[in-house]
Amino acid sequence: MLVNGIWQEKWQPVQAQDEQGRFIRQTSTFRHWITPDGASGPTGRGGFKAEAGRYHLYVAYICPWASRTLMARRLKGLEAMIGVTVVNPRLTDQGWQFGGFPGADEDPLHDSRYLHELYTRADPQVSGRATVPVLWDKQTGAIVNNESADILRMLNSAFSHLVDQGPNLYPEALAAEIESLNRDIYTDLNNGVYQAGFASSQPAYEEAYGKIFTRLDALEARLGDGRPYLFGDVLTETDIRLFVTLVRFDAAYHGLFKCNRNTLNAMPALHAYLHRILALDGISETVDLDHIKAGYYSIKALNPSGIVPVGPRH
Numbered sequence: 001m002l003v004n005g006i007w008q009e010k011w012q013p014v015q016a017q018d019e020q021g022r023f024i025r026q027t028s029t030f031r032h033w034i035t036p037d038g039a040s041g042p043t044g045r046g047g048f049k050a051e052a053g054r055y056h057l058y059v060a061y062i063c064p065w066a067s068r069t070l071m072a073r074r075l076k077g078l079e080a081m082i083g084v085t086v087v088n089p090r091l092t093d094q095g096w097q098f099g100g101f102p103g104a105d106e107d108p109l110h111d112s113r114y115l116h117e118l119y120t121r122a123d124p125q126v127s128g129r130a131t132v133p134v135l136w137d138k139q140t141g142a143i144v145n146n147e148s149a150d151i152l153r154m155l156n157s158a159f160s161h162l163v164d165q166g167p168n169l170y171p172e173a174l175a176a177e178i179e180s181l182n183r184d185i186y187t188d189l190n191n192g193v194y195q196a197g198f199a200s201s202q203p204a205y206e207e208a209y210g211k212i213f214t215r216l217d218a219l220e221a222r223l224g225d226g227r228p229y230l231f232g233d234v235l236t237e238t239d240i241r242l243f244v245t246l247v248r249f250d251a252a253y254h255g256l257f258k259c260n261r262n263t264l265n266a267m268p269a270l271h272a273y274l275h276r277i278l279a280l281d282g283i284s285e286t287v288d289l290d291h292i293k294a295g296y297y298s299i300k301a302l303n304p305s306g307i308v309p310v311g312p313r314h
């Protein structure tokens with residue numbers, strides 16, 4: 001991680017913990033918003049007007065948070081508006097690296113070697129983790145935002161006057177229900193799997209494991225009434241937020257993170273839901289199982305041998 005703009009060599013991919021051994025997720029540093037006219041959004045400062053070709057997304061296919069933004073970019077038809085660069089799935093002691101793995105890109109904008117160089121380019125005094133996703137502004141050389149929940153929401157609406165495509169991922173009429181289910185899915189699943197995987201005590205692990213499978217059982221029942229998506233016929237941002245965890249479940253969380261009561265194959269409604277979303281136009285291209293497995297299984301603290309399991313293949 002970075003402290004006052006200096007990369008810390010003793011960086012460990014295991015994140016902060018509380019006194020009971022529970023994993024604690026760090027907060028994001030850059031919180032500006034792209035808006036149709038450049039006015040400021042709910043957080044951060046203004047000056048980031050929606051314009052074709054001005055912004056660039058840095059992502060990792062391994063990363064569920066980054067994948068949210070890739071999915072939104074695809075669903076909203078923004079590929080021609082916003083470029084994408086995919087980092088190497090294996091975290092190094094310098095954090096995310098460009099190139100050096102099939103499907104990983106070099107940095108097309110600054111020829112950086114590591115992602116943290118973008119953070120210090122944007123703010124020479126920055127402190128914090130150099131995480132993906134990063135939404136970069138080519139015009140001012142700034143990081144607009146590195147919080148996937150914000151990016152997902154701004155991609156839904158900021159460019160609609162330029163490209164009118166895809167579902168409204170955040171319909172006003174569902175806002176309260178979306179916020180509430182987002183919270184449950186984040187706590188129990190998106191972050192819950194990391195809490196299971198990075199727990200450093202038996203009770204912390206079991207607490208996370210319990211939350212994960214209670215939530216999966218509830219979602220299996222919810223989808224069991226035949227609805228295609230969580231809120232019925234329309235796909236929302238909540239579906240994206242659930243999908244990114246489900247699509248990694250059997251390949252990474254079941255084995256490496258010990259979320260192993262069952263695989264998702266054993267939950268028919270969730271399994272069908274996962275494949276329904278995967279079959280949407282362009283979505284399978286936002287998922288790369290080789291990156292996902294290589295990335296998660298390169299976490300030395302959890303898998304010292306670095307051996308990557310052969311299965312599952314899809």
Ligand SMILES: N[C@@H](CCC(=O)N[C@@H](CS)C(=O)NCC(=O)O)C(=O)O
Nearest residue numbers: 063065129130131132133146147148
């Ligand atoms: N709050 C961030 C979290 C992003 C995040 O944790 N990304 C991970 C990859 S899955 C990362 O870049 N980790 C590197 C690090 O923590 O140094 C978001 O949702 O955008």
